[in-house]
Amino acid sequence: MPQIDDLVLFTQVIEHGSFSKVAELNTITKSVVSKRISKLESELGVQLIYRTTRKLTLTEPGEVLYHRSKDIRQIAHSAFDAVTGFSETLSGHIRMSVPTISGELLLAEAVSDFCQKHPGMTVDMSLDNHFVDLLSENVDLVIRTGYLEDSSLIARHIFNSRWVICASPTYIEQYGMPMTPKALQHHNCLGYNQQSTGPFDWQFIRNGELYTLKVAGNFSSDNAAALRKSTLAGNGLSYLPTCLIYDDLQQGSLVEVLPEHAGKVVGIYAVYPYTRKPAKRIQALIEHIRERYLEIKDRF
Structure with missing residues (x-):
């Protein structure tokens, strides 16, 4: 496998347009630079640079490699910093x-x-x-x-939050335990307005694939804590983040519904403005x- 150091040297050669300048920058000889570029080409099995006495020109594979690797030094420095x-x-x-x-x-x-x-x-x-x-x-x-597509921002994934469908024992005793996702269409489902797919479009998993099922209910909110309280009061079923109702599940004041079918997982990201x-x-x-x-x- 090619060495990362040789890849960095290759990007420097392209940026400075000269083996001699890169040799000087790295305190090595011009012949060493040339040999390492040749070694990189040999390991990759392609020619990266057309060499003439007047200039260096990238081949098509060289163009691809350069544009994919030109930020490698900055990325490495940022990681170390x-x-x-x-x-x-x-x-x-x-x-x-x-x-x-x-x-x-x-x-x-x-x-x-x-x-x-x-x-x-x-x-x-x-x-x-x-x-x-x-x-x-x-x-x-x-x-x-949830990840946001915005070129002016950097999003770093921190963790995944699993969501669960839950109800109070009182609700289950009165209305029964739904055994399939479709059975939820006969129950009062409490909607979360901040959900990107809509408050009553709930995600499930079937044969390893996610799908959405529309449910209905008489109450929705943009505050998950409000939905938790409504669920604890026995007013319906909710689809809530595990972290919010973990203690309720442990204490038995809420029970998990359709655990083998629930498929909602939300990524938690740290987002900050792009800077080098x-x-x-x-x-x-x-x-x-x-x-x-x-x-x-x-x-x-």
Whole structure:
């Protein structure tokens, strides 16, 4: 397999257009640069560069390789900076926005602990379930559920949250336990308005494939905690994140419904504006949050 160092050397040759300049930059001889590029070509089985006395020209495979690997040095440096930054003294201010559930259940304590661990840091955390425009609102970091396609933002996956269908024992005793997803169409299902597919379009899994089934009910809310309370009161079934109702399930005040059919899993992401070198304090806070999620992964 080709060495990463040779790939970096190849990108430098293209960027500087000269074996001699790259040799000087790396304190090696021109012949060494040439031999390593030839070795890379040999290992890949293709010619990457047309060499003439006047200039270097990329072949078609060379074009593909260059465009796929030209950021490799920056990515490596960012990765090293992110790790080494954790041992440094951090300072500064972070404005962040998190979903209400995540803030109440985990992040308030996790983020305040981060500030205690780094006395030079201050964090302003807003709890908001609605879309936050990081750039216009001058927000440094957002924790979001579900990936957002936006070229001006970077989304780092932190964890996956499993959702479950649940009901109170009182509701099950009165209306019966649904044995199939279609049976839910004869039950009062409580809808979550923040769900991207719609409050009453519930996700299930069949033969390893996800599908959506439309259910119905007399109550919906954009607040999952409100749905939990309605479900505890015996007013219907809800599709809720495991972390929100974990204790209720353990205590028996709620029971899981159709566990082998429920297929909703929502990714939790840390999202921040695109920069070539994000602030170490942002990277450190993201890693701190990720570690906290991993500590209680059974609840998710």
